[in-house]
Amino acid sequence: MTLIYGLIWGSWVVFGIATVWAFAWAVRSGQFRQVSKGSKVLFDEDEPVGEMTDAFPDVPDDQLPDPDNEGNDG
Amino acid sequence: MGDSETDLERDAQSRKAIDASARLPVVFMMASGVFWLLFGTVLAFIASFKLHSPWFLADQAWLTFGRVRPAHLNTMIYGWASMTGIGVLLWLQARLSRVRVPLRKSLIAVGVVWNFAVLAGTVAILAGGSTSVEWLEFPPWVAAILGALFVVVMAASVLTFVRRNVEHVYVSQWYLFGAVFWFPFLYIAGNLVIHGTGASGVAEATANWWYAHNVLGIWFTPIGLAAAYYFIPKVIGRPIHSYYLSLLGFWTLALFYNWAGTHHLIGGPIPLWVQTVGIVASMMMFIPVITVAINHHMTMVGHFDKLEYSPTLRFIVFGAMSYTLVSVQGSLTALRVVNETTHFTHYTIAHAHLGMYAFVTMVLFGSMYYILPRLTGREWSSGPLIRAHFWTTGLGMVLYWVGLTIGGWIQGQMLKNPDIAFIEIVQTTLPYLWSRSFAAALMSVGHFIFAYLVGRMLYEWATDRGKDRLPPMLGGDQ
Numbered sequence: 150m151t152l153i154y155g156l157i158w159g160s161w162v163v164f165g166i167a168t169v170w171a172f173a174w175a176v177r178s179g180q181f182r183q184v185s186k187g188s189k190v191l192f193d194e195d196e197p198v199g200e201m202t203d204a205f206p207d208v209p210d211d212q213l214p215d216p217d218n219e220g221n222d223g
Numbered sequence: 224m225g226d227s228e229t230d231l232e233r234d235a236q237s238r239k240a241i242d243a244s245a246r247l248p249v250v251f252m253m254a255s256g257v258f259w260l261l262f263g264t265v266l267a268f269i270a271s272f273k274l275h276s277p278w279f280l281a282d283q284a285w286l287t288f289g290r291v292r293p294a295h296l297n298t299m300i301y302g303w304a305s306m307t308g309i310g311v312l313l314w315l316q317a318r319l320s321r322v323r324v325p326l327r328k329s330l331i332a333v334g335v336v337w338n339f340a341v342l343a344g345t346v347a348i349l350a351g352g353s354t355s356v357e358w359l360e361f362p363p364w365v366a367a368i369l370g371a372l373f374v375v376v377m378a379a380s381v382l383t384f385v386r387r388n389v390e391h392v393y394v395s396q397w398y399l400f401g402a403v404f405w406f407p408f409l410y411i412a413g414n415l416v417i418h419g420t421g422a423s424g425v426a427e428a429t430a431n432w433w434y435a436h437n438v439l440g441i442w443f444t445p446i447g448l449a450a451a452y453y454f455i456p457k458v459i460g461r462p463i464h465s466y467y468l469s470l471l472g473f474w475t476l477a478l479f480y481n482w483a484g485t486h487h488l489i490g491g492p493i494p495l496w497v498q499t500v501g502i503v504a505s506m507m508m509f510i511p512v513i514t515v516a517i518n519h520h521m522t523m524v525g526h527f528d529k530l531e532y533s534p535t536l537r538f539i540v541f542g543a544m545s546y547t548l549v550s551v552q553g554s555l556t557a558l559r560v561v562n563e564t565t566h567f568t569h570y571t572i573a574h575a576h577l578g579m580y581a582f583v584t585m586v587l588f589g590s591m592y593y594i595l596p597r598l599t600g601r602e603w604s605s606g607p608l609i610r611a612h613f614w615t616t617g618l619g620m621v622l623y624w625v626g627l628t629i630g631g632w633i634q635g636q637m638l639k640n641p642d643i644a645f646i647e648i649v650q651t652t653l654p655y656l657w658s659r660s661f662a663a664a665l666m667s668v669g670h671f672i673f674a675y676l677v678g679r680m681l682y683e684w685a686t687d688r689g690k691d692r693l694p695p696m697l698g699g700d701q
Contacts, residue, residue, distance in 0.1 A: 153421045160408055167404070168477070180392055181470065187391045188466035190319070191457050195234035200460045202696060203533040203593055207606030210695060213532055 244323030248330035252310030259302025266295035275656040320387030358435040395449035402445035436484030464521035472514035486557035505557035512550040538589030545581035570631025599684040619665030630655025
């Protein structure tokens with residue numbers, strides 16, 4: 150029983166500290182700065198903003214909607 | 224933007240190398256997931272049919288409702304959704320960190336043992352060895368194995384993160400990291416407290432619903448949202464509408480979701496303040512839910528026509544919209560005035576499936592449509608079959624939810640009236656239970672179509688066929 154209580158309260162403390170630490174780390178390392186730049190990490194030169202990357206197998210590439218440059222201001 | 228010809232080639236090559244590293248562990252997890260999906264589907268159909276036709280398969284103890292239904296729940300949760308979810312998680316983390324998947328052999332071993340553990344747990348339930356604790360029916364020794372295996376998944380996540388080649392931590396990674404650290408704590412704490420001597424009586428029920436609600440809330444929801452935050456922008460080729468809102472959504476979910484589980488016990492014999500905490504937390508969940516809904520919607524605005532062209536986008540957008548719907552419904556259901564009608568009725572079953580199916584399962588389908596061709600180097604074999612999969616599961620889910628929600632509400636209203644005989648209530652729900660079985664049949668058809676598509680792709684991969692059909696989008700020749 151003592152073991153279980155120790156585990157529960159122990160992990161409660163460890164997780165609490167971990168959460169606060171993670172948040173503090175995020176603030177310190179600039180994760181909340183330049184947030185619009187962060188949203189573009191999904192894209193690269195080969196798969197840039199404005200290009201679709203998935204289609205049904207029976208839809209040829211040239212029939213996809215035209216690429217748009219909306220939001221491509223980076 | 225640099226020397227674009229070489230940059231282009233470099234980006235494509237590095238993406239291919241990362242996908243190649245994910246190939247064996249992720250394909251194994253997803254293929255296992257599909258096996259459990261079919262297994263759980265058969266159990267689901269049997270359970271559903273028994274509710275209106277109790278004679279159905281009634282003369283075998285292991286096929287009775289009390290065993291088939293928990294076996295369905297556990298194969299879907301720990302087999303289909305968890306294994307496929309781990310596959311999606313490993314792939315997303317590698318992609319977002321731009322490093323190869325680490326511990327590949329260990330992860331495959333985890334997949335193999337995980338399958339045997341789920342099988343052993345399911346056999347135990349069907350043989351009458353269920354623990355009778357909802358969502359934790361597997362015998363404790365099976366739970367111990369699953370908990371231990373998860374340490375490897377955690378280690379792989381930490382290694383991926385530490386080795387990352389990208390400075391910025393994308394919002395999906397926050398969600399995935401949350402899932403990877405929250406779930407083992409939840410699973411181990413839940414099992415220890417409930418199967419140990421830590422909680423008995425109403426305390427056990429409280430721990431039970433803290434656990435059950437959080438399996439959806441802090442294990443499947445973060446994986447589903449991480450996938451939506453990756454695939455919606457990635458498929459349509461447009462960054463998320465408000466990145467700031469997405470971070471706010473993550474941190475508020477982390478803060479509130481864990482408290483909401485006790486709303487399952489409203490009106491029960493537990494301290495009133497424990498119930499009220501659950502209700503307040505459920506209301507606070509409006510913050511992360513509305514931020515996610517606004518964000519996904521505003522990202523999609525002007526791009527809804529692309530739903531016609533992309534299977535991934537269809538399933539993921541269906542799932543993301545269902546997330547909003549299920550969360551709003553859940554918050555409202557937590558209100559005492561609503562709960563006094565809906566509690567102990569089919570309404571709750573409809574709600575649970577809106578979460579685990581319309582949201583989580585549909586997002587997992589969408590993710591697999593994107594990930595598997597990139598891992599196997601094979602294109603899906605049939606567009607019409609993918610569309611059939613979407614419409615059977617989508618319409619089946621809508622029918623399931625509408626039928627049981629209405630039927631459950633009527634059932635709840637009748638249950639509150641002491642002048643109505645119980646058998647009358649049972650008879651009133653029959654048409655709605657039939658609609659549930661019909662919906663289950665539709666969804667089952669979709670699952671078998673999907674399993675065929677996945678099986679065919681893996682067959683072509685294993686026998687080295689079908690490479691010529693790979694479109695340029697997936698790295699094939701122009």
